[in-house]
Amino acid sequence: MITLINRFEVTGSVEEFEHAFDGTSAFFAAQPGFVRHRLLRHLDRPGHYVNVADWEDTRSFQQALRQPEFAAHRAVLRALSHSDPELYTAHLERVPS
Template sequence: MLAVIRYTVPEAQAQEFAQQAHATLDTLAAQPGYLRGRLARSVDEPNLWALVSEWEGAGFYRRALSAARMAMYPLMILMLNEPSAFEDVYTQDRALQ
């Protein structure tokens, strides 16, 4: 399952936000069911950021959010209020040659 949390971050806060997001990913990575994560920034709208993580299932993700609440707290004011959990319906990996 894929988790995407988007943020609107003023340029003046970008460096501090990135540090806090790294700490959040570190906390999430220590949780059961975590597969991988990344912090991304829009190339078209530099104030738009995304914290993306992959999980073995929605239950793992939801429990991890509880564990990461304190690390995520400073970022919450910048978070877009929208659904963040997505179930895989179809995946296509690049073929190895």
């Protein structure tokens, strides 16, 4: 499994960003290899978000990005925000026993 961590700083309307991100989330949720995601909103800095998305593998994630339908989602989010996407793999995980 891989994890996308994408930090967003909204430069446009927060409401428009959240609406656009909801559409993008629905698009990704329908793609093969998608596992789950969470959009986190910063408590003290309005307009700052983090997307944490899990995918089965890098190939699945990259195929989703190449879908022609994704271009419109990307354009809207880029018009409303700056982002910093990075891919990670789990190194250490602990859960309560």
